[in-house]
Amino acid sequence: MRRRAFLSGALGAAIAALYARTPYAQGDSHAMPMQPDASGMAGMQHDTMPAHAPLAAADALQAGAPLPALRTLANESREPGHFRATLVARPVARPLLPGQPDTLFWQYDAGAADPDRGKPVIGPLIDVHEGDTVEIRFVNNLSQPSTVHWHGLPVPPDQDGNPSDPVAPGAERTYRFTLPAGSAGTYWYHPHPHRMTAEQVFRGLAGPIVVRAADDPLASWPERHLFVSDLKLATDGTIAPNSMLDWMNGREGQFALVNGARRPRIDVTRDERWRVWNGCSARYLLLAFDDGRPFAQVGTDGGLLGAPREGVTLLLLAPGERAELIVRANAHASDAKLMAAQYDRRKMAMMGGSLPPDAAFALADVRFGPGAATPDAAASPELPARLRSIVPLGPARARKSVVFSEAMDMKAMHQPGASARAMPRGMHFLVNGATYDPGRVTLTSRRGEVEAWSIENRADMDHPFHMHGTQFQIVARERAGMRVEEPLLAWRDTVNVEPGETVWIATVQRDAGDRMFHCHILEHEDLGMMGTLRVT
Ligand code: C2O
Ligand code: CU
Ligand code: CU
Numbered sequence: 001m002r003r004r005a006f007l008s009g010a011l012g013a014a015i016a017a018l019y020a021r022t023p024y025a026q027g028d029s030h031a032m033p034m035q036p037d038a039s040g041m042a043g044m045q046h047d048t049m050p051a052h053a054p055l056a057a058a059d060a061l062q063a064g065a066p067l068p069a070l071r072t073l074a075n076e077s078r079e080p081g082h083f084r085a086t087l088v089a090r091p092v093a094r095p096l097l098p099g100q101p102d103t104l105f106w107q108y109d110a111g112a113a114d115p116d117r118g119k120p121v122i123g124p125l126i127d128v129h130e131g132d133t134v135e136i137r138f139v140n141n142l143s144q145p146s147t148v149h150w151h152g153l154p155v156p157p158d159q160d161g162n163p164s165d166p167v168a169p170g171a172e173r174t175y176r177f178t179l180p181a182g183s184a185g186t187y188w189y190h191p192h193p194h195r196m197t198a199e200q201v202f203r204g205l206a207g208p209i210v211v212r213a214a215d216d217p218l219a220s221w222p223e224r225h226l227f228v229s230d231l232k233l234a235t236d237g238t239i240a241p242n243s244m245l246d247w248m249n250g251r252e253g254q255f256a257l258v259n260g261a262r263r264p265r266i267d268v269t270r271d272e273r274w275r276v277w278n279g280c281s282a283r284y285l286l287l288a289f290d291d292g293r294p295f296a297q298v299g300t301d302g303g304l305l306g307a308p309r310e311g312v313t314l315l316l317l318a319p320g321e322r323a324e325l326i327v328r329a330n331a332h333a334s335d336a337k338l339m340a341a342q343y344d345r346r347k348m349a350m351m352g353g354s355l356p357p358d359a360a361f362a363l364a365d366v367r368f369g370p371g372a373a374t375p376d377a378a379a380s381p382e383l384p385a386r387l388r389s390i391v392p393l394g395p396a397r398a399r400k401s402v403v404f405s406e407a408m409d410m411k412a413m414h415q416p417g418a419s420a421r422a423m424p425r426g427m428h429f430l431v432n433g434a435t436y437d438p439g440r441v442t443l444t445s446r447r448g449e450v451e452a453w454s455i456e457n458r459a460d461m462d463h464p465f466h467m468h469g470t471q472f473q474i475v476a477r478e479r480a481g482m483r484v485e486e487p488l489l490a491w492r493d494t495v496n497v498e499p500g501e502t503v504w505i506a507t508v509q510r511d512a513g514d515r516m517f518h519c520h521i522l523e524h525e526d527l528g529m530m531g532t533l534r535v536t
Contacts, residue, residue, distance in 0.1 A: 053234035058254045060097055060233065063263035067364065070208060070225050070259055073110060073124035083134045086111050087123070087148065089191070089205055090141035094121065100237035105204035106142060108189075120260030122227050122279075123189065123207020130213050132179050139172040146200060148175060149192035150209065151320065152301050152493040154183055154470055157513025157535070162468075163194035164438060164514065184213035185303030185471075185491065186275045186322040188227075194438060195423065198281055198522035202230065202251055203239055206279045211303075217384045218298065221273040221326075224266070228317075228363065230280040231255040242523065247424050249347040249355075249461070250282020250319070250521035256340060258364050266338070266366045271380035273298070274325040278317040282521040284462070284496075285317040286343040287325075289336040290362070296383065299324025302471035302491025304387040309488070314341060318464035318496035320520035326383055333369030337362040345462040346499060354460070390489045393473050393506035396452035400443050404497065404519065404529065405430045406459040427527060429459075429519065435528025441514070442531030450508045457497040463524065465503065466494040467517040467533070472507035494520055509535040 077084035088111045093102035108123030128134055140146045145168055147161035155177035158165065167173050187209035191200040208227050212219075232240045232253025242251055258264055278285050289295070297309040301322050308326065317323060344357035412426035428435055432442060445451055452475070455465045471491035476483050479501050497503050509515060518530035 053236040053238060053240075055240060055254055056097060056233045056235045060235075061255055061257075061262040063261075064365065065261055065264055067224075067226070067264040067266045068120050068259045068261050070122060070227060071109075071119040071124040073126050073207075077135075081129075081132055083126075083128050083132050084136075085126075086137045086139065087207075088139040088141055089146055089148075089200075090139075092121070092204075096233070097235070097237045100235070103233065103237045103239065105239070106200060107204045108207050111139065120227075121204045122229060122260050123205065125207065125225065126189070126209040128179060128209070128211055130179050130181050130184050130211060133176070134179065135174060135176050137172060137174045138167060140167045140169055142200070143169050144196055144200070145169065145193045146191045146196070146205070147193055148189050149468070150175070150177070150187065150189050151466075151468075152185065152187040152322075152471065153177070153209070153211070154180060154510060156511050157469060157515060160468055160515075161189075161192045162514060162516060163192055163197075166193050179211055182213075183303075184211045184216060185301060186210060186277065186299065186324060187301070188277055188279060188322070190279070192516070194436075195526045198242065198251065198526045201279075201522055202232065202242075202253075202281050204229075208275075208277055208279075210275065213303075216304075217387055218273050218304070220381050222270055223273045223275065224327075225275050225277075226258050226364070227260075227277045227279055228283075228285060229257050229260070230283050231257055244424055245348075246282075247427060247523050247527065250523050252280070252283045252358070256280065256283060256285075256361070256363060263362055264364050266364050268327055268329045268366055268368050269370055271326060271328045271383075274327050275299075275322065276317065276325065277322050278319055280319050282319055282523065283340075284319065284343045284345050285363070286339075286341040287315045287317060287323075287363075288313060288339045288341040289366070290339050291334075291336045293336055295328070296326035297323060298326055298383075298387060300490040301493045305488070305490055306388060306390045307386055308383055316343065316496065318462070318494060318520065319522070320464055320466050320494040321492075321496075327366075328368075329370065329380065330368050331370065333367070336366050336368065338364040338366055346460060348461060390473075390491065392489060393450050393508060395450065396506060397449045398445065398451045400445070400451055400453045401432070402443075402453060402455045402465065402517065402531070403430075403432050404455070404457045404459050404463045404465070405433070406461075423527065429463075429524040429527045429529035431518070431529055431531040436518075436530040436532075438532075440532065441534040442517075444534045444536060445509055447509060447512050447535050450506060453505045453507055454502050455495070455497050455505065456502040457499050460499050462496055462498050463529065464494055464496045464520040465517070466520040467507065468493075468515040469511065469535075470507060470509055470515075472505040475504040475506050478502040478504065509533070512536055 096103040145166035149161035409426040474486040
């Protein structure tokens with residue numbers, strides 16, 4: 001195992017030396033600062049890079065406020081079937097830590113006329129319908145290039161915010177696409193510029209999308225949105241830069257926020273349909289209630305399941321994944337915590353081996369039971385036994401193989417300054433043996449042809465695979481030669497692959513053009529764990 005050698009050897013020593021010299025050594029055993037260096041990073045923003053302030057305490061942000069509602073992006077079009085709006089990406093200062101300067105986020109909003117700027121930093125919800133033509137003018141008011149990627153949506157390749165289509169600082173462009181029948185589901189949007197995706201997302205750029213179907217069997221259900229994001233905050237109110245370990249394992253701050261709030265309160269007085277987004281850079285969310293109460297899963301990334309999955313007590317959402325749940329109020333009042341339960345994604349340790357899994361923590365406090373306004377919990381709608389029909393994709397006409405691996409270049413890591421740059425040198429996360437090269441096509445597919453892809457993880461930690469432009473179906477998972485057919489027929493665009501595991505998917509691309517596929521740990525993506533699929 002190359003990684004073990006690398007960790008227990010040179011990097012371990014290098015990190016330990018770096019670590020000992022920093023103020024982080026006292027406060028945060030996981031964080032080591034990387035000094036930004038603009039020479040290798042076009043447009044890198046220096047004014048927002050914090051000095052070496054230690055991380056704020058895990059309770060520095062107030063908890064217990066009611067779950068903030070997401071803002072909604074207003075439709076400026078009066079035409080039926082048409083959604084038109086402006087999204088501006090820009091720095092916004094928000095008071096966060098008492099007695100400290102405002103925290104400078106980068107966020108999406110509708111521009112100067114946006115009346116909701118006091119609302120969560122999460123980008124406004126784009127709430128649209130199948131058949132809609134969506135036209136979004138994107139204005140880049142950042143000091144770096146950016147794009148808007150419509151994660152999971154079947155939009156044309158040249159409208160999908162590929163890294164090859166950057167919007168320069170101060171420039172704008174309009175993204176245009178029509179949402180096909182069958183695309184109803186839970187999606188999100190975020191930047192995708194080459195090597196700057198991780199930073200732009202951790203500074204706040206991400207927002208939810210809901211596409212609705214005219215014949216949605218759950219249309220009458222009260223709906224609640226939980227967009228989970230990650231925040232790593234220093235005591236001086238700045239957003240901390242990535243440490244060496246953040247680059248290696250994927251960034252996890254001391255806060256996992258729901259709709260921008262730490263551990264908010266949710267009152268469930270009727271049965272509800274929840275849409276949950278994992279918008280974190282790298283944090284895995286193993287959703288559970290602390291008292292083990294079951295919920296139902298009714299949807300994945302790409303919309304509803306064929307039938308509700310009742311009795312679910314644990315549901316893993318890898319970074320980038322979404323789910324639709326049914327959470328029931330029950331007739332009697334009770335409290336439970338919505339947890340991110342312990343999940344071991346086998347993060348690397350500094351001196352070799354793996355880090356122990358993070359402790360479980362509460363995402364939200366939920367009060368169940370009939371409320372004063374709705375005294376009768378029985379008023380909740382009936383959950384249909386069938387939700388929609390999903391036809392298995394097939395037969396596959398071609399096979400594709402994707403292999404994730406890690407490799408560490410000792411020489412590069414020992415060059416002076418290797419660990420003193422915004423991106424560390426010598427740390428390689430590979431797809432089919434190579435890091436991302438904008439000039440290279442990794443795989444080629446034919447439009448309309450169903451393919452069987454195997455995604456094999458030969459690395460030592462979990463990596464979530466994501467593909468652009470389409471929803472796929474998991475067919476089987478294979479470990480140590482044991483192949484297990486996937487019991488759940490569902491549409492997804494992101495799937496976790498454990499070390500030593502191979503996940504088989506069925507997939508088809510409908511449009512010609514270049515699509516990205518990558519690990520959705522955004523640091524790994526930026527470090528090159530990404531490929532280009534050319535569809536002809
Ligand atoms: Cu949400 Cu290319 O990713
Ligand atoms: Cu995507
Ligand atoms: Cu990864």
